[in-house]
Amino acid sequence: MQDVANQLKHHFLKQPYNFLTYNYLFNMKKKFLLLLLAASTYSIASKAQDTVKTTADAPLVLYGSVDTYYKDDFSGHGNIPTSFASDNNSVSIGMIDLGLKKTVGNASFVGELSFGPRNDQSVPTSGYHIQNLYVNYAFSPKFSATAGYMSTFIGYEVISPTGNFNYSTSYLFTNGPFQNAGLKFTYAFSDKVSLMAGIFNDEWNVYTSQHDVSTFGAQLTITPVKNWTAYLNVATGPSSGTEFDLTTAYQITSAFKLGLNAATYSTTHYSAGFSGVALYPQLAVSKVVTLGLREEYFKSDNGTAASTYVPVGPLPGGSVLASTLTANIKTGPLTLIPEVRLDGINKQQYSSFTNSSGDPTKSASQFVLAVVYGF
Amino acid sequence: MCVLFAKVASAQKDLLAFNEQNKYMYYQVVSQPGVITDTLKDRALYFLEKAYPKNTVKKGETSGNFTGTGKFLIVSGLAVAKHIEGEVNYTYYIECKDQKYRYWLTDFVFTPYKVDRYGNSVPQVGIDIPLESATTKLDKKQVDSYLDQIGTYSKAFGDKLRYYILKPAALPKETKKKVISTKDW
Numbered sequence: 084m085q086d087v088a089n090q091l092k093h094h095f096l097k098q099p100y101n102f103l104t105y106n107y108l109f110n111m112k113k114k115f116l117l118l119l120l121a122a123s124t125y126s127i128a129s130k131a132q133d134t135v136k137t138t139a140d141a142p143l144v145l146y147g148s149v150d151t152y153y154k155d156d157f158s159g160h161g162n163i164p165t166s167f168a169s170d171n172n173s174v175s176i177g178m179i180d181l182g183l184k185k186t187v188g189n190a191s192f193v194g195e196l197s198f199g200p201r202n203d204q205s206v207p208t209s210g211y212h213i214q215n216l217y218v219n220y221a222f223s224p225k226f227s228a229t230a231g232y233m234s235t236f237i238g239y240e241v242i243s244p245t246g247n248f249n250y251s252t253s254y255l256f257t258n259g260p261f262q263n264a265g266l267k268f269t270y271a272f273s274d275k276v277s278l279m280a281g282i283f284n285d286e287w288n289v290y291t292s293q294h295d296v297s298t299f300g301a302q303l304t305i306t307p308v309k310n311w312t313a314y315l316n317v318a319t320g321p322s323s324g325t326e327f328d329l330t331t332a333y334q335i336t337s338a339f340k341l342g343l344n345a346a347t348y349s350t351t352h353y354s355a356g357f358s359g360v361a362l363y364p365q366l367a368v369s370k371v372v373t374l375g376l377r378e379e380y381f382k383s384d385n386g387t388a389a390s391t392y393v394p395v396g397p398l399p400g401g402s403v404l405a406s407t408l409t410a411n412i413k414t415g416p417l418t419l420i421p422e423v424r425l426d427g428i429n430k431q432q433y434s435s436f437t438n439s440s441g442d443p444t445k446s447a448s449q450f451v452l453a454v455v456y457g458f
Numbered sequence: 459m460c461v462l463f464a465k466v467a468s469a470q471k472d473l474l475a476f477n478e479q480n481k482y483m484y485y486q487v488v489s490q491p492g493v494i495t496d497t498l499k500d501r502a503l504y505f506l507e508k509a510y511p512k513n514t515v516k517k518g519e520t521s522g523n524f525t526g527t528g529k530f531l532i533v534s535g536l537a538v539a540k541h542i543e544g545e546v547n548y549t550y551y552i553e554c555k556d557q558k559y560r561y562w563l564t565d566f567v568f569t570p571y572k573v574d575r576y577g578n579s580v581p582q583v584g585i586d587i588p589l590e591s592a593t594t595k596l597d598k599k600q601v602d603s604y605l606d607q608i609g610t611y612s613k614a615f616g617d618k619l620r621y622y623i624l625k626p627a628a629l630p631k632e633t634k635k636k637v638i639s640t641k642d643w
Contacts, residue, residue: 193578233576457573
């Protein structure tokens, strides 16, 4: 540290006209170092306290992630339409995600902001950056109420790249809700069974309702055996349609985990919708590397001639089988994610994929290399 | 100061030793002259109820023994950037005899945390790593940090127990209601 100070001093002494600036900077530096020392002392003290306290109000906590990726669709142009990782043959950014949370007594809040293309593809209104903004009050250890704008309770995958094993996303995720704004209550009947029920805005992914607060949502959480949790979800409303969803994960051994997501969605009118199932086996092959497969079947309903709803994926009436092989290579907070993916539509008439010549084709494949840093 | 802190931090890890089953253990025997078993037992039970109300408490096979389980959080980072790495579950034992008692914490098992979709830090279900084999699944630097925090926690557990044993004032008092008579004046 002294060497740096001497170098700085030497530099400014060579330029006398800057000596006043040097003195100013040197004093600032001293103040900064003192401040840093004070902050470190405080942090050390608070760290020691937090590790011994058994009950305390949590401090204000900052958390989040950043992610960046390179994608190469083997056709030379982007084909696979699921959310995020949309740029082809480009080193592109995902988003910076910044969350703040605090609990005092029985009350807590979470505010999570994000910026970047991944944010822009995941929030409803251009220029808005809120992923989570809610307050929670625990009336008892078993009963709590939450109000605000929250990540959806439906589905296996999430918007935050730290919450997913695969970097690309499933058709079920892309076509399902991302967030729900509303008021929900959660009651834990036991360690193995809890129920959430709430009323949400009439449309998914909106900060403000279009007309009213008319989507009903519920989640029954069951833990049939140790390390296996299943979520039975429903969201239904006259505007948003109805989605039934099963999301479950079973950590069978410390190295092997099996996840499953199955869902069916129908719009209120015209019989349009989708259904699908995705399986997520994951195996830790070393303390650094985990391999995982996502095998998804997704079908777009036929709908009727009057239907205006078209899911992302195969054209109405078609289905797709998407196979994604992903590795997570972890070093501290950094995760390197190489991934290959092959999507095949059942019939060419339902496909919007094109090959390198621009001709229609039933299949598409891509390679993604992503880096995610979580904190 | 940094050197001093580093030495203090590593000293916390050194408080742990291995027992006959090759498990990490924090073990202390404390003499308490002039205090009989029953008194030590009452004070130890009061300590568990008041200082660690979330811990389970089970009376041992012999009188004056307690055992149970508890857990605490492992953190990394400083101030607002503090990050919950996971939780450590442990088993404790307290044994009281005339004029002395002993206690130990062992069976330390680490469960990593993740941030869920709502921003909450939650345990990763099914990932339970005994500290003895933690280096096969975690970085050595991480494990060293966790052991330091376990040492700090264990020492604090013992310090609090000693405080409750030493200070009869820590025992529940019979609170007398202050009543003012308005008849005699």
